Amino acid sequence: MKTFIQNINKYLVERYPNIWNIKLVWVISVSLLFHIIFFLLGMAGLSNPESLHSYNAEDVFFNSGAIFFNVILSILIAVIWLVYLLKNNAFKAFYPTKRLDLFKQFCCYFIAIFCCSSFYLSYSTGLKTYIKNTYPDQKMVGYITTANDASLFLTHSISNYTIDNKRFPDFYFDNYCETNEDLIDYKKTYYSTFEFDYQFYNVKSEDVLYSQLNRTDSNDKRYNVDDVIEANSYSGFLHKKKKDSLTITYYYKDSVLNARSFLKTLEPSYYNYAETFYTNNDLKNDYSQDVVTKYYSTNKRNQTYKNYTKERYLRSKKNTTLLDRNNPIEIKSVLNNFLEVSKLFKIKNNLNTDKWFDLIYNPTNFEITNIINTQKPRDYNYSSIKELTLSEKFAKKHKTKYYLESEKLKKVFINIDDIKESTPVLEGLHVFAWLAFGCSLLIFMFRVTDLKTLLFSIVTTGIVTLLFTLLMFLIFYVFRANNTEEEYTVSYIGLLVSALILSVPLFFYKNLKKIIVGICLNISLAGFLPFLLLIIVIISIHQDDYYRDIYTKYSEHPDTLIESLGILWSPVFLIIGFIFIYLYSGIIKKWKALPEG
Amino acid sequence: MTLKEQRISEVKTFLINKDLVLGYRKLMDCGIDTQNLSIFESLIKLTDWKEQNPTEETLIIEKSIEILKTIEATPIKNYSNLEPIISCSNLEKSYGKNRFKLGPISLDIKKGQVYGLVGENGNGKTTLLRILAKELSFNSGKVHYNFSANLKNNYNLRSKLVYIPQRTEKWYGSLKDNLKFVLSSYGVSEKENETRVLMMIARMGLWNYKHLKWRELSSGYKMRFELARTLLRQPEVLLLDEPLANLDVLAQQIILEDLKSICNSLSHPIALILSSQQLYEVEKVSDNVIFLKNGKYKDNTSNSEDKETQQLIIELDSDTERHVLETVFEPLQLEKLLFNGGIYIGYFNKTTSFSSILKALGEQNIKVTYVRDISYSTRRFFV
Numbered sequence: 001m002k003t004f005i006q007n008i009n010k011y012l013v014e015r016y017p018n019i020w021n022i023k024l025v026w027v028i029s030v031s032l033l034f035h036i037i038f039f040l041l042g043m044a045g046l047s048n049p050e051s052l053h054s055y056n057a058e059d060v061f062f063n064s065g066a067i068f069f070n071v072i073l074s075i076l077i078a079v080i081w082l083v084y085l086l087k088n089n090a091f092k093a094f095y096p097t098k099r100l101d102l103f104k105q106f107c108c109y110f111i112a113i114f115c116c117s118s119f120y121l122s123y124s125t126g127l128k129t130y131i132k133n134t135y136p137d138q139k140m141v142g143y144i145t146t147a148n149d150a151s152l153f154l155t156h157s158i159s160n161y162t163i164d165n166k167r168f169p170d171f172y173f174d175n176y177c178e179t180n181e182d183l184i185d186y187k188k189t190y191y192s193t194f195e196f197d198y199q200f201y202n203v204k205s206e207d208v209l210y211s212q213l214n215r216t217d218s219n220d221k222r223y224n225v226d227d228v229i230e231a232n233s234y235s236g237f238l239h240k241k242k243k244d245s246l247t248i249t250y251y252y253k254d255s256v257l258n259a260r261s262f263l264k265t266l267e268p269s270y271y272n273y274a275e276t277f278y279t280n281n282d283l284k285n286d287y288s289q290d291v292v293t294k295y296y297s298t299n300k301r302n303q304t305y306k307n308y309t310k311e312r313y314l315r316s317k318k319n320t321t322l323l324d325r326n327n328p329i330e331i332k333s334v335l336n337n338f339l340e341v342s343k344l345f346k347i348k349n350n351l352n353t354d355k356w357f358d359l360i361y362n363p364t365n366f367e368i369t370n371i372i373n374t375q376k377p378r379d380y381n382y383s384s385i386k387e388l389t390l391s392e393k394f395a396k397k398h399k400t401k402y403y404l405e406s407e408k409l410k411k412v413f414i415n416i417d418d419i420k421e422s423t424p425v426l427e428g429l430h431v432f433a434w435l436a437f438g439c440s441l442l443i444f445m446f447r448v449t450d451l452k453t454l455l456f457s458i459v460t461t462g463i464v465t466l467l468f469t470l471l472m473f474l475i476f477y478v479f480r481a482n483n484t485e486e487e488y489t490v491s492y493i494g495l496l497v498s499a500l501i502l503s504v505p506l507f508f509y510k511n512l513k514k515i516i517v518g519i520c521l522n523i524s525l526a527g528f529l530p531f532l533l534l535i536i537v538i539i540s541i542h543q544d545d546y547y548r549d550i551y552t553k554y555s556e557h558p559d560t561l562i563e564s565l566g567i568l569w570s571p572v573f574l575i576i577g578f579i580f581i582y583l584y585s586g587i588i589k590k591w592k593a594l595p596e597g
Numbered sequence: 598m599t600l601k602e603q604r605i606s607e608v609k610t611f612l613i614n615k616d617l618v619l620g621y622r623k624l625m626d627c628g629i630d631t632q633n634l635s636i637f638e639s640l641i642k643l644t645d646w647k648e649q650n651p652t653e654e655t656l657i658i659e660k661s662i663e664i665l666k667t668i669e670a671t672p673i674k675n676y677s678n679l680e681p682i683i684s685c686s687n688l689e690k691s692y693g694k695n696r697f698k699l700g701p702i703s704l705d706i707k708k709g710q711v712y713g714l715v716g717e718n719g720n721g722k723t724t725l726l727r728i729l730a731k732e733l734s735f736n737s738g739k740v741h742y743n744f745s746a747n748l749k750n751n752y753n754l755r756s757k758l759v760y761i762p763q764r765t766e767k768w769y770g771s772l773k774d775n776l777k778f779v780l781s782s783y784g785v786s787e788k789e790n791e792t793r794v795l796m797m798i799a800r801m802g803l804w805n806y807k808h809l810k811w812r813e814l815s816s817g818y819k820m821r822f823e824l825a826r827t828l829l830r831q832p833e834v835l836l837l838d839e840p841l842a843n844l845d846v847l848a849q850q851i852i853l854e855d856l857k858s859i860c861n862s863l864s865h866p867i868a869l870i871l872s873s874q875q876l877y878e879v880e881k882v883s884d885n886v887i888f889l890k891n892g893k894y895k896d897n898t899s900n901s902e903d904k905e906t907q908q909l910i911i912e913l914d915s916d917t918e919r920h921v922l923e924t925v926f927e928p929l930q931l932e933k934l935l936f937n938g939g940i941y942i943g944y945f946n947k948t949t950s951f952s953s954i955l956k957a958l959g960e961q962n963i964k965v966t967y968v969r970d971i972s973y974s975t976r977r978f979f980v
Binding site: 009010013014015016017020021084087088089090095096589590592593594595596597 | 727731734750751752754755756758759766768769770774775778779782783787790791
């Protein structure tokens with residue numbers, strides 16, 4: 001092993017002196033080893049399905065202590081590396097160094113820091129790989145379908161089993177069931193069970209042109225079209241949706257219907273259940289292929305009407321047909337499959353197929369006779385002083401000692417999908433790239449200047465910031481500037497101060513003491529990107545003001561420079577940062593050659 | 598007889614007379630002068646064999662003479678530019694009002710010459726070295742550099758001005774790797790790198806230390822390493838600040854002799870300026886001695902008009918009482934006898950000869966530990 005290391009070192013020192021001196025190969029090798037370890041840790045992170053029972057299981061890196069392991073390890077590797085790195089300095093010894101050599105050195109620091117700090121990326125990749133391999137999409141669709149089919153029999157609460165939930169046959173989907181007692185016309189036919197009343201209505205629609213809407217607020221440019229619609233709605237509608245750019249369709253309750261011929265029972269019944277236990281994008285796409293197209297929308301703004309979705313229609317239809325077949329073997333199979341899935345994901349329950357079947361099987365309209373708990377019932381009961389409603393009394397009466405923690409299964413499905421859809425490497429890449437950029441910049445500054453200059457640079461930055469703040473404070477209190485003026489004053493004085501500091505190493509390096517130029521050089525290295533950002537912000541402020549004068553509506557503004565950059569700011573600034581270091585290396589060389597005193 | 602022939606004959610004489618240590622070092626210097634890699638390889642091979650068979654003196658000499666013949670047959674391109682590589686005129690540096698001021702100093706530094714920079718502490722030796730190395734700015738005067746290569750910018754100029762400060766920095770890795778790092782930083786190919794580094798290791802007597810690390814080397818060998826590292830850069834000017842500090846007497850002599858010999862290279866002479874407190878040793882190897890007192894410059898060769906040089910000045914270490922010495926020296930036109938607590942400094946009329954003083958001391962049976970004529974040594978300024 002020693003010979004191997006010596007051979008590698010010999011090869012590097014003869015051909016790539018900078019890489020040898022920076023120990024890049026060894027930092028990468030050690031980091032790679034730990035990346036593999038972290039990848040394996042990630043693979044094991046969620047190997048116990050119980051770890052998927054709580055929300056945000058993908059954050060296991062932060063909750064399991066792996067983050068501390070990562071931080072400590074990164075610091076250790078970085079410190080040991082720096083101890084060796086800081087001993088030989090070819091640039092300081094005035095060995096021939098080209099601009100490109102300095103830039104390559106910076107890149108090496110960047111790679112070294114990035115490698116030894118980004119173990120999170122390997123951990124997350126391990127986590128995702130494990131989940132993808134253990135729970136492939138095909139299998140998951142099967143599990144979810146099983147859960148959706150059986151969720152009908154998870155009688156946790158009667159609210160999902162009342163008649164207003166029913167969406168099949170078409171009568172329950174095409175028409176609207178009013179449950180709000182203030183909106184029920186008690187003079188006409190309505191139905192009651194427990195403390196609830198129901199009234200069925202026809203639904204009619206009306207197209208309204210935007211131009212017909214009262215647009216009293218339209219002069220306010222901060223309002224967008226949707227806000228205008230919201231503020232000017234015709235009262236009493238169930239639901240509205242944008243038909244095209246000119247028209248909105250409003251849906252209203254029409255005449256009361258007599259549902260007697262469709263109603264088998266008003267008691268809570270499995271026939272009424274239309275919930276979907278869990279759905280994800282893959283399953284939603286399956287629904288969208290269905291021919292059922294109604295005027296209903298999933299627009300969540302209209303809470304009263306949100307339940308009239310084709311998803312609920314299909315689920316209700318499937319449940320109804322299953323119950324209509326009334327085949328105990330088939331039902332038992334559904335229950336058994338669900339219990340198998342529960343076992344796989346270690347979902348706690350005290351049910352077995354037969355017992356569960358006994359609890360739910362009631363061929364007389366499949367009315368609810370037993371309630372299953374969502375968690376293990378306690379041995380004692382709190383006595384409530386509140387008087388129970390009829391439905392609560394019913395639920396209490398039919399409550400059993402059986403339980404199944406179905407919510408946890410739902411969380412498992414959510415977690416698995418979240419992890420599969422997550423892009424931790426892409427997201428983390430930005431964070432770690434900037435972390436590495438910042439740290440490597442600091443090391444680079446230390447290597448090309450020295451500790452004294454670096455420390456003075458930090459102190460000077462603090463003093464300049466303090467003076468700048470005091471100056472701003474003074475200006476605003478003396479001249480009482482308004483908000484817009486504040487923006488401009490701060491930006492332009494900031495720009496002026498930054499430009500002054502940046503200009504010192506560029507134009508005045510021969511006229512000032514080396515230490516002063518060195519301080520400005522370090523501040524320039526660290527401050528160039530913020531300086532660039534400041535310029536972009538100033539341009540954007542000007543653009544924004546200009547657009548305000550031209551456009552009446554905020555939404556019609558073209559994007560300002562900073563807005564058009566969007567999420568791209570990160571890679572764009574990083575690339576500019578690298579280019580800057582390369583170009584600035586020439587200035588660094590000039591500074592280095594200056595005599596002291 | 599050309600200079601090359603003279604040197605080769607000198608080496609041959611050393612070897613025949615079995616002055617192996619000196620002869621072998623001079624042999625390597627002749628070999629380095631050729632800049633021929635196959636000669637380097639022969640010398641490396643011989644050094645390796647020599648270190649493994651230290652008792653085989655006769656064989657070593659035979660093999661050395663064989664290589665010497667090859668060297669003799671290899672042409673050497675003599676360096677012929679006699680222009681000063683650094684010229685400075687009226688150089689002045691002040692650290693502020695009423696504070697230390699160096700200069701005015703005017704100097705010409707030539708390649709192949711050794712310049713000893715001497716003076717008491719705080720008299721500006723390091724300041725002058727740092728100014729010449731462009732490490733420190735100066736207030737007035739001019740410094741002109743005349744390097745053979747066309748230097749595009751100040752960084753390149755500074756990479757030519759090799760300055761070794763008193764305190765050298767710690768390094769990482771093995772001695773050999775660090776020397777290789779220098780050459781690969783200078784763009785030398787891997788094949789040539791190995792050969793040149795081993796040649797330098799052999800020349801600087803670091804053969805058995807080449808795999809050691811910084812912490813495993815003594816101060817003397819650290820200095821040898823620094824010199825090896827510096828010489829690999831093939832400098833035209835070498836500025837050494839107190840290179841003899843922390844070295845024992847023998848190590849000082851060897852290093853100075855090595856430096857003198859390397860700087861006098863036929864093909865690649867170096868202008869060497871070294872500051873030191875070791876007057877005797879430095880004067881011995883220096884072609885010029887620059888003495889600094891209170892920032893003022895005294896050139897040992899250019900002060901013939903100095904009143905002091907018109908006297909015979911001796912340095913004497915003896916337990917004999919002052920009045921006894923005064924009696925002994927009275928007939929020899931003693932003008933002044935100073936005693937600094939340990940050593941006597943005697944000033945005589947210029948007509949008095951040093952031998953007459955030795956004779957008088959001998960006749961009077963005076964017990965003398967040490968006596969030296971310092972009439973032309975900068976030692977006379979340190980009184």
